[in-house]
Amino acid sequence: MNYFYYPGCSLEGTAQEYDAxxxxxFAALGADLTEVEGWTCCGAGAAESVSRLLALAxxxxxxxxxxxxxxxxxxxVPCSACYLxxxxxAETVRSGSDTARKINEALSVENLSVSGKTRVRHLLDVLIxxxxxxxxxxxxxxxxxxxxxxxxxxxxxxxxxxxxxDPERPCSxxxxxxxxxxxxxxxxxxxxxxxxxxxxxxPENGIRLTAAILREAREADAIVTVCPMCQMNLAAFQAAAxxxxxxxxxxxxxxxxxxxxxxxxxxxxxxxxxxxxSVTREFTEKLMADRVPVAYSxxxxxxxxxxxP
Amino acid sequence: MKQSLFSKEGQTESGPAGLLQDxxxxxxxxxxxxxxxxxxxxxxxxxxxxxxxxRCVLTNRIEAVFFSRTFSLCSSCYCxxxxxxxxxxxxxxxxxxxxxxxxxxxxxEKRSDLxxxxxxxxxxxxxxxxESEFMMIFFWQMKNPWLPVQYSSLGWQLMKRGKxxxxxxxxxxxxxxxxxxxxxxxxxxK
Numbered sequence: 001m002n003y004f005y006y007p008g009c010s011l012e013g014t015a016q017e018y019d020a021x022x023x024x025x026f027a028a029l030g031a032d033l034t035e036v037e038g039w040t041c042c043g044a045g046a047a048e049s050v051s052r053l054l055a056l057a058x059x060x061x062x063x064x065x066x067x068x069x070x071x072x073x074x075x076x077v078p079c080s081a082c083y084l085x086x087x088x089x090a091e092t093v094r095s096g097s098d099t100a101r102k103i104n105e106a107l108s109v110e111n112l113s114v115s116g117k118t119r120v121r122h123l124l125d126v127l128i129x130x131x132x133x134x135x136x137x138x139x140x141x142x143x144x145x146x147x148x149x150x151x152x153x154x155x156x157x158x159x160x161x162x163x164x165x166d167p168e169r170p171c172s173x174x175x176x177x178x179x180x181x182x183x184x185x186x187x188x189x190x191x192x193x194x195x196x197x198x199x200x201x202x203p204e205n206g207i208r209l210t211a212a213i214l215r216e217a218r219e220a221d222a223i224v225t226v227c228p229m230c231q232m233n234l235a236a237f238q239a240a241a242x243x244x245x246x247x248x249x250x251x252x253x254x255x256x257x258x259x260x261x262x263x264x265x266x267x268x269x270x271x272x273x274x275x276x277x278s279v280t281r282e283f284t285e286k287l288m289a290d291r292v293p294v295a296y297s298x299x300x301x302x303x304x305x306x307x308x309p
Numbered sequence: 310m311k312q313s314l315f316s317k318e319g320q321t322e323s324g325p326a327g328l329l330q331d332x333x334x335x336x337x338x339x340x341x342x343x344x345x346x347x348x349x350x351x352x353x354x355x356x357x358x359x360x361x362x363x364r365c366v367l368t369n370r371i372e373a374v375f376f377s378r379t380f381s382l383c384s385s386c387y388c389x390x391x392x393x394x395x396x397x398x399x400x401x402x403x404x405x406x407x408x409x410x411x412x413x414x415x416x417x418e419k420r421s422d423l424x425x426x427x428x429x430x431x432x433x434x435x436x437x438x439x440e441s442e443f444m445m446i447f448f449w450q451m452k453n454p455w456l457p458v459q460y461s462s463l464g465w466q467l468m469k470r471g472k473x474x475x476x477x478x479x480x481x482x483x484x485x486x487x488x489x490x491x492x493x494x495x496x497x498x499k
Contacts, residue, residue, distance in 0.1 A: 009438040014472045040436040040485055045385060046428040049407040049421070054492045058432075061488060106491040159387035160400070167391055193350040193386035201421040205354040205382060236463050275470050277463075 001130060004066050004075045004118070005033035008082035008228075009041050015079075015228035017272035021257035022078050022123060024270040028139065028261070029131055033076060036065055042085040045197050056099065057106045059089040063120075064112035078123040078257075080227035084156040087120040087163075122157045124226050124256065125164040128172040133179035141265040142291040143181025149259065150185040150220035151177060152213065152234070154227040155193050167191065173224060173256060180263035185220040189213045194233045203240075210234060211241035214248040222283075223253045231255060235278035252279045262287065325371060328409050332366050332402055338395040339363050345389035345399055355379040359389060359399065366402075375415040380406035423450050433489050434481030441473035 003026075011019035026033050043058035063086065066075060077083040093100045093116035104113050127136075151173035158167040165172045170191050174184045194213055198206030210233050217223050225231050235253040242248040254276060261271045273284050346358040357365070357377045365373040374380075383403035390400045410416045411425075424447060431443040444464075448457045457464075467473045 009440070012437065013440040014467060016472055038484075041432040041438050043432070044428065044438070046425040046432075048385070048404045049425045050411060050429060051408060051492060051496060052405065053496050054429075054489070055404075057488060057492050058485075061485075102495050106488060106495055109487045109491040155384075155386040155388075160390045162391075193384050193388075196384040196386075197424065198351075198382070198384050201418075201424050202354075202382065205351060206384075208354070209350055209384075236466075275472065277466055277470070 001031040002071075002073045003031065003033055003121070003126065004071070004073050005035045006039055006042075006062060006075055006077045006082060006086065007035065008077065008079040009044070010079055010228035010232075014232055015255075017258065017275035018078055018228055018231070018255045020275075021255055021261050021266075021271045024266050025257040025261050025264070026076075028264055028266055029135065031126075031131070034073070036062055036075070037069075038065055042082045044081050044085070047085075053099070053102055053106065055085065056089050056092055056103050059085040060093060060103045060114045061107060061110070061112060062086065063090055063093070063116065063118050064107050064114040066118050067114060068112065072117070074119040074121045074126075076121055076123060076126050078226070078228075080122065080154055080156040081229060083120060083122045084161070087161055089114075090116040090118060090120050091161075092116075122164070122226070124153075124157055124172055127176055127256070127260075129164055133175050136176055136260060136264075137179040139264045140180050141293060142263055144177075144259070144263050145181050145183070146221075146290045147259075147287070148183040148185055148219070148221045149177055150187055150217040150223045151190055152194075152217075152223050152225040152230060152253075153190050154225065154230040155191065155196075157226060158191050173226070176256070176260065177224060180260050182259070182263070185217065187216050187220075189216045194230045196229060196233075199233050199237055206233070207237050207240050207244060210237050211245045211248055214238060214241050214251065215245050217251055218247055218249045220251060222259070223251055224256050224259050225253060226256050232277075235276065238278060250278065250280075252276065252283050254279070262291075325375065325409050325413050325415060326369075328405075329366060329369060329371055329374065332405060333369060335402060336363050336367055336397060339367060339397060340395060342394060344392050344394060348388040348392050349383075350386060350388070351382045351384055355382050359403075363399075374406065375410055378416075378418070380410070381416065381418045381421055383407075420451065423447060426450075433485055434479075434483060436482065436484045439476070441467075442476055442478050445475075446478055 007019050039062050043055050047058055048055035077086060093103055093114050107113060153170045158170055193209055195206030195209035223234055231253050238250050258271045273279055341360055343360045346352050346360045349359055352358055357379045362379045380403045385400055387400050390398060393399055411422055427443055427447040431438050
């Protein structure tokens with residue numbers, strides 16, 4: 001399997017561990033990721049607040065770079081905001097509307113053009129539909145039976161395009177994590193907004209939303225997510241959230257490829273667990289000490305219970 | 310009044326009033342059911358609920374729309390868009406209201422406006438966002454000495470993990486400059 005890979009700006013900076021663990025995970029699964037050459041910012045949430053055409057032209061430029069290579073491989077995007085921007089640009093261009101013409105007019109200054117033929121896929125979409133839980137289960141050497149995780153999807157990989165999961169009651173991460181042996185916290189907050197950039201621009205409201213999620217995750221050993229902005233909000237504002245809601249407890253917030261990677265026995269240094277803001281040394285040590293090789297574990301896919309060691 | 314960045318063919322009025330009329334045409338099918346309000350995670354912080362905002366757009370109450378903070382509190386979670394029984398692009402319309410308000414300076418959300426401005430400025434200069442440089446310029450432009458203090462602990466944590474680096478703002482390679490200029494030219498309708 002070959003994919004184009006668009007890391008996005010966050011994965012070069014504050015979410016480096018998401019980039020490292022994604023590359024390590026797909027290498028272990030035998031899928032090739034080709035980074036889009038010369039990729040630029042997708043506009044994030046900022047461009048759409050300023051200009052509609054800019055918010056479409058910025059991601060479309062990256063699609064044009066892919067189309068120029070002539071390859072018809074799908075584009076894999078780990079960041080949910082980048083995913084939505086790129087997908088929206090592809091859909092808009094495909095619609096052939098007046099806006100599509102304007103996007104190509106803007107790109108023509110760089111001798112680029114876009115037809116929208118590239119399929120834009122979120123990391124979670126590729127994991128659940130192309131790789132599948134059976135393969136994850138087959139690669140699992142250290143089932144995470146003692147870990148109770150809260151799967152947190154965020155918004156933009158689920159909505160508005162219901163591409164691979166139920167946007168109201170998402171379950172794809174639960175399936176993958178169960179395949180890796182983890183126990184799943186039954187909660188309702190998986191697809192509820194974390195506040196996005198409002199934790200910076202309107203902290204009183206943004207952190208209220210973050211706190212509501214952290215409060216419901218208080219019985220989980222870790223939150224698992226697939227969005228760098230959600231991960232940052234949930235990890236960096238735990239102290240502020242606990243001042244707002246006394247039920248908020250410190251909790252590690254991990255990226256899905258990191259958690260699957262641990263279960264698959266990928267070297268911890270490749271998964272960069274120590275780069276997460278909210279991961280303590282005690283958590284990592286406990287996680288590594290708790291690892292039980294699969295040979296001794298009565299692991300059953302679909303059964304969510306711990307086993308006596 | 311500046312010339313509209315959003316001018317379109319067949320528009321009867323120019324400026325924010327005309328743009329609001331465009332949006333009201335898109336909202337024509339709204340039945341005021343309030344599913345958007347019930348779905349919105351930010352509704353509690355809004356001075357006007359999303360349903361009320363759509364009513365004001367439909368009845369052309371331009372002052373009420375742009376005096377409200379409602380659209381600036383949209384966090385683009387797309388719950389309303391997903392659930393709207395008339396399948397209206399509500400999140401998109403929230404974004405359009407942000408664009409109009411920012412362009413005409415109708416509503417002062419200094420912190421959001423500067424945040425987006427500094428972000429896109431960094432993208433324009435470097436092609437990709439440089440998070441530390443962007444935040445430093447944002448702090449500088451906010452001119453609030455307490456802001457960097459509030460972020461100092463987070464900044465230190467990120468630096469310790471090698472995720473951000475202290476750098477002085479530089480001019481950058483400006484590879485996106487032609488695209489930004491083309492977008493400005495096309496949206497200016499010239």
